[in-house]
Amino acid sequence: MNTARALDTFVRLSCARCSTSHRVRDIYALKPGMKATCASCRAPFVVVAMPTTGLNNAGFSPVVDAAPHQDVESVDREGVRTEDTQRPGSKRQRAVFYGTGGTLFGIHLVNTLLTLATLGFYYYWAKVRVRTFLFSQTEFAGDRFSYHGSARELLNGALKAGLIFGVPYFVLENAGPFLGASMAIQIGLQTAAWLLLFLFIPFAISGARRYRLSRTAWRGIRFSFQGNTLHFIKLWLLGYFLTGVTLGLYYPYFSTKKHAFLTAHSYFGSEPFKFSGNGAALFRPFLTMYLSAVTVAFIVGLGLYSFIEFPMPNFTEPETMGPLVIGAVAGLLIGALVLRLLWLPYSVKEQRFFWEQTSIGASRFQLPITLWPYLKLKLGNLLFMICTLGLAWPWITIRNIQFMTDHLTLVGADNFNEIVQAYDGAPPIGEGLDGFLDTGFDLG
Amino acid sequence: MPSLWHGHYLDGRQATRHLVTIQLTQTTLQIVKADGQIIHWPYGELTQTQGAYEGEQVRLEHGVPLPQTVIVENAAFLTAMQEAAASSATHFHNPKKRPLRLRLTILAGLALMGVIAGFYFWGIPGLAKLVAPHVPISWEEQFGIAVLEQIAPPASRCVAQNHLPALQSIVSRLSQAVPGSPYRIQLTVVDRPLINAFALPGGQVVIYRGLLEVAQTSEQLAGVLAHELQHIYKQHSTRAMIEQASTSLLIAAVSGDFTGALAYGIEGARVLGVLRYSRLLEDEADREGLALLKTVGIDPAEMIAFYRVMEAEHPDDSAAFSFLSTHPHTGARIATLTELAGVPPSHPVKLFSNEEWKEVRALCTPPTASVPPVSKDNNP
Numbered sequence: 001m002n003t004a005r006a007l008d009t010f011v012r013l014s015c016a017r018c019s020t021s022h023r024v025r026d027i028y029a030l031k032p033g034m035k036a037t038c039a040s041c042r043a044p045f046v047v048v049a050m051p052t053t054g055l056n057n058a059g060f061s062p063v064v065d066a067a068p069h070q071d072v073e074s075v076d077r078e079g080v081r082t083e084d085t086q087r088p089g090s091k092r093q094r095a096v097f098y099g100t101g102g103t104l105f106g107i108h109l110v111n112t113l114l115t116l117a118t119l120g121f122y123y124y125w126a127k128v129r130v131r132t133f134l135f136s137q138t139e140f141a142g143d144r145f146s147y148h149g150s151a152r153e154l155l156n157g158a159l160k161a162g163l164i165f166g167v168p169y170f171v172l173e174n175a176g177p178f179l180g181a182s183m184a185i186q187i188g189l190q191t192a193a194w195l196l197l198f199l200f201i202p203f204a205i206s207g208a209r210r211y212r213l214s215r216t217a218w219r220g221i222r223f224s225f226q227g228n229t230l231h232f233i234k235l236w237l238l239g240y241f242l243t244g245v246t247l248g249l250y251y252p253y254f255s256t257k258k259h260a261f262l263t264a265h266s267y268f269g270s271e272p273f274k275f276s277g278n279g280a281a282l283f284r285p286f287l288t289m290y291l292s293a294v295t296v297a298f299i300v301g302l303g304l305y306s307f308i309e310f311p312m313p314n315f316t317e318p319e320t321m322g323p324l325v326i327g328a329v330a331g332l333l334i335g336a337l338v339l340r341l342l343w344l345p346y347s348v349k350e351q352r353f354f355w356e357q358t359s360i361g362a363s364r365f366q367l368p369i370t371l372w373p374y375l376k377l378k379l380g381n382l383l384f385m386i387c388t389l390g391l392a393w394p395w396i397t398i399r400n401i402q403f404m405t406d407h408l409t410l411v412g413a414d415n416f417n418e419i420v421q422a423y424d425g426a427p428p429i430g431e432g433l434d435g436f437l438d439t440g441f442d443l444g
Numbered sequence: 445m446p447s448l449w450h451g452h453y454l455d456g457r458q459a460t461r462h463l464v465t466i467q468l469t470q471t472t473l474q475i476v477k478a479d480g481q482i483i484h485w486p487y488g489e490l491t492q493t494q495g496a497y498e499g500e501q502v503r504l505e506h507g508v509p510l511p512q513t514v515i516v517e518n519a520a521f522l523t524a525m526q527e528a529a530a531s532s533a534t535h536f537h538n539p540k541k542r543p544l545r546l547r548l549t550i551l552a553g554l555a556l557m558g559v560i561a562g563f564y565f566w567g568i569p570g571l572a573k574l575v576a577p578h579v580p581i582s583w584e585e586q587f588g589i590a591v592l593e594q595i596a597p598p599a600s601r602c603v604a605q606n607h608l609p610a611l612q613s614i615v616s617r618l619s620q621a622v623p624g625s626p627y628r629i630q631l632t633v634v635d636r637p638l639i640n641a642f643a644l645p646g647g648q649v650v651i652y653r654g655l656l657e658v659a660q661t662s663e664q665l666a667g668v669l670a671h672e673l674q675h676i677y678k679q680h681s682t683r684a685m686i687e688q689a690s691t692s693l694l695i696a697a698v699s700g701d702f703t704g705a706l707a708y709g710i711e712g713a714r715v716l717g718v719l720r721y722s723r724l725l726e727d728e729a730d731r732e733g734l735a736l737l738k739t740v741g742i743d744p745a746e747m748i749a750f751y752r753v754m755e756a757e758h759p760d761d762s763a764a765f766s767f768l769s770t771h772p773h774t775g776a777r778i779a780t781l782t783e784l785a786g787v788p789p790s791h792p793v794k795l796f797s798n799e800e801w802k803e804v805r806a807l808c809t810p811p812t813a814s815v816p817p818v819s820k821d822n823n824p
Binding site: 037080099100103108110112113115116117123132133136137142143146148176183207218219220221222268269358383386389391393394396414417419420421423 | 460463
């Protein structure tokens with residue numbers, strides 16, 4: 001190998017049609033007019049010009065879609081150029097995931113062995129190894145993400161959360177029967193346990209996001225979450241309250257507000273993410289799903305009630321409560337099942353909406369996913385998992401990541417070069433309980 | 445191997461990549477920026493955070509908490525660094541050792557299978573056996589009573605005052621053969637036609653009317669009760685709870701992190717795993733129950749006869765699918781018990797005469813005016 005060959009002579013290109021990433025081993029071997037086809041979708045590529053100067057970082061961004069640069073462009077089968085039609089300077093960029101299930105399985109095997117051998121103690125180190133691998137295999141605009149968390153921090157976070165929430169929850173949950181307390185006290189303790197758990201969830205969401213983002217970097221710049229946890233808990237409580245009193249109809253507004261809070265307080269270095277939507281756009285699909293489920297539940301409930309009730313039409317007798325209860329329970333169960341099934345298409349719409357309302361700088365995200373591919377992914381995962389009794393975890397994890405990297409796109413002019421570090425270097429886990437609510441922590 | 449490489453440099457302050465040339469010397473990494481500035485990083489101060497796996501870039505970081513970074517696409521850079529720096533670069537990943545890592549991973553996989561088998565076949569049952577005796581009896585009793593209230597509420601019980609003591613006398617006869625046991629056995633008969641009986645922690649035994657009706661002799665019922673009492677004495681419910689929790693943990697460790705609907709997918713593995721433990725406990729209750737009958741002097745053939753009745757009630761049970769059951773296959777249980785029964789006692793104990801038994805087992809029907817029989821062996 002000579003010196004020239006040792007230099008970085010390869011680049012990656014993404015197919016404009018199917019986004020598959022391709023590696024060109026030696027950029028200097030390309031000649032204008034050379035042709036190739038995408039191994040995945042057979043779309044032809046043609047080299048139209050070569051760089052005259054040395055390798056230029058900005059010009060060879062491997063995930064820039066639709067070959068927006070002068071050196072290589074792609075044409076589709078009909079010969080129509082599919083060059084980016086956005087305004088000048090605008091790019092369509094997508095992440096690429098390179099990891100394989102086999103490698104992750106290897107990591108997982110060793111992790112599991114060590115976790116079992118140390119009776120669970122290695123769990124946090126295992127977690128860090130997996131995250132480091134997954135981040136390292138994810139590339140955006142030519143650079144990999146990097147994970148900077150440590151097992152010690154995860155362990156600390158879990159211990160603190162365990163002491164402050166876990167132990168009191170366990171005591172409240174289990175003390176009743178052992179104290180021989182009266183039924184009223186037992187119900188009181190149980191309610192207190194549920195309340196504690198209910199408060200813990202928003203706290204955990206906020207803390208985990210703060211920690212994880214602070215330990216995630218791209219091009220050496222850390223992400224961060226700067227939302228106030230107390231504000232998030234208030235939003236959470238109010239959202240649940242309004243969802244409850246509107247019999248669930250407030251949910252799309254609540255979920256959007258929740259997502260907006262988490263997104264709009266997130267930063268990449270000095271650059272904030274922005275979220276522009278409100279729940280109104282999701283209300284219609286939600287209402288359709290909601291009314292369908294309620295209608296089915298009502299028809300099933302009423303139908304079953306009439307079916308049982310018909311032979312003995314004693315509406316005033318107390319035993320008519322039987323058919324009524326059976327009808328109501330069956331209606332609720334079937335309604336819940338219908339809701340669960342219809343949730344999948346709703347979830348697709350919700351995810352699309354959430355990403356499409358998210359932007360950073362002058363670029364906006366897009367997630368053009370549709371129901372069928374999403375359904376195939378989720379059902380495939382479930383089937384895969386049941387058949388392997390859980391052993392397929394590495395492949396399922398990678399399938400999920402690849403689904404996202406294949407679809408999630410950032411469109412617009414990027415200003416990455418202007419973004420500066422904003423990480424203050426403070427440890428994510430606060431000392432003592434002062435400001436504990438706003439410390440980042442992770443349960444692992 | 446060349447000592448000059450191209451890479452990218454990140455200063456940790458801005459998200460701008462700088463194309464740099466990297467020179468490997470014996471002690472330091474020399475980074476030459478486009479403006480001619482040269483940075484020296486001693487190998488000992490560098491951390492490699494990426495590049496240990498196929499397809500990864502080589503990423504070297506310098507400084508904390510916000511490191512400066514150098515990224516090189518080509519993994520051969522690592523080999524070159526090992527060659528150039530020799531002793532001071534040993535903490536970096538060496539791509540030449542990847543085949544060794546693969547072999548070690550395969551070995552780890554094999555070792556893992558051994559560890560899982562060890563945990564499953566010995567570790568978890570052993571742990572349950574070790575921990576169960578330290579669970580306070582009062583906890584078991586309270587738990588047993590709470591469950592009894594749920595599954596056999598007072599309104600569902602047969603409470604014929606004149607016949608229940610007769611059944612209780614069989615229980616006493618059996619429990620007296622286990623001196624020093626801290627459990628007080630309490631019998632409950634439920635007015636339902638199921639042919640079933642079960643034990644709850646802390647001393648509660650529940651039998652259904654259906655079972656009483658198919659038991660042809662009092663000794664057959666004693667066989668069933670001996671089995672159930674051994675569930676209590678051997679703390680099978682407590683052990684089962686420990687085994688279930690431990691199996692869930694084992695499966696969680698092996699199968700990685702699953703959330704949402706996928707978490708239900710591994711439920712199958714958990715249920716299958718726990719069912720085997722259940723069958724093992726049933727087998728132990730059978731064996732120990734039979735031993736208890738022998739101690740009391742009741743012919744074990746009575747217990748076996750009752751199992752034959754059960755087998756006749758469920759002729760469709762398939763031995764091939766017994767791994768899906770909480771209990772071993774009845775045919776296999778009869779075979780095991782027959783083997784253990786040995787020589788029948790020369791003077792087997794008879795608890796009730798057939799006439800007395802017919803009256804006792806009609807416990808759930810409205811009481812008659814007859815005098816209740818009591819186990820003969822309890823009569824002075």
